Amino acid sequence: MPDWIQITIRAVSLLVILFFFTKWLGMKQLSQLNIFEYITGIVLGGIVAIHVSTLDSPIYFAVISMFIWFIIPYLVEQLSLKSKTFRDFTQGKSRVVIQNGKILEDNLKKEHFNTDDLLESLREKNIFKVADVEFAVLEPNGKLNVLPKRENRPITAKDLGLDIAPDRETQTVIMDGKPLLEPLANISLNPTWLEAELDKMNVSIENVFLGQVDSDGQLTVDLYDDTLAVPSPTQKPLLLATMKKCQADLELFALSTENEQSKQLYKRNSEKLQKAIDQISPYLR
Known part of the structure; x- marks a missing residue:
């Protein structure tokens, strides 16, 4: 068998095995890998690279080596789930490096984290002054x-005592000009x-690149043709405006009628509607 065919077979076979081993070990982003997992990834990749190009070495040597480097991290992961000391x-x-605006130098030294590293990490968080930090943990x-x-945190609606509408996950209902039935069903809507x-x-729908429905049931779309203007959703502002118009009409009726009983009726309903408007306005803005 020609060498290039052997290399191709080895590369594809070991790549498939490496894929499943990595999948069984668990999925983590590169920034979330601990030291042991980082070393394991390098070694597994090295085993594949060496045995793909080294035709004198039987391929089962590579499989055995990969299995050993798979089973050890797998067992370590299982033990880590059961024992915090081992984990x-x-x-x-984690190690605390700033507390009450004071840098804990001893903890920095234990993690081999110098002052420049600390300041750089703080700048990534848009913090340029150590005294502005209440608490910082190095993971x-x-x-x-x-x-x-507290005085340096962004103001929230809770800090201002404002009531805001609860928010749900936005559902993508159109992609590449085709409707997605499952997301529509998740929000109790249909293609009609x-x-x-x-x-x-x-x-x-064929001209829609992406369509999404927000937590208020409003549809927004992005079109393939960027020169076309799409109107913004108006359901909520229109509903609020209609309620305000009805309330104003009730006040007008109360002022224009001579019948005292009707005047009181219009006035009471106007006050009730105004209370409803005050309660629902935060949800319709």
Whole structure:
């Protein structure tokens, strides 16, 4: 058999085996790998590279080597799930490096993290002053998590005492000009509703690159043709405007009628509608 065919077979076979071994070990982003997992990844890749090009070595040598480097990390991972002491030893543990705006130099030295590294990590969090930090933790993967002091945190609706509408996951209902039935079903909608909404926009589904429905049930679309303008959703502002108009009409009726009983009736209903408007306005803005 020609060498190039052997190399091709070895490469494809070992790549498939490496794929399944990696999948069984678990999926993590590169930044989340601990030291042991990082070493394992390098060694497995090295085994594949060596045995793909070394035709004198039987391919089962590579499979045995890969299996050993698969089974050891797998067992370590299982033990780590059951023992925190073992997990701390193999994966490391978090270490506090800033507390109450004060840098803990001894903890930095233990992690071989110098001042420049600390300041760089803080700048990545848009923090340029150590005194603005309430608490900072260096994670085992080298990532710095920071809690700014209360006066330096962004103001939230809760801080202002504002009521806001609950938010749900936005569902993608159109992709590449085709409707996606499962996301529509997740929000209790159907293709008929989708077609009706597209008709209101005077848009054909074939011209929609991406369509999404937000937590309020409003459809927004991005078209293939960027020169076409798509109207923004108006259901919520229109509903709020209609309620305000009804409330204003009730007040007008109360002022224009001479019948005292009707005047009180219009006035009471106007007040009730105004309360409803005050309660629902945060959800319709």
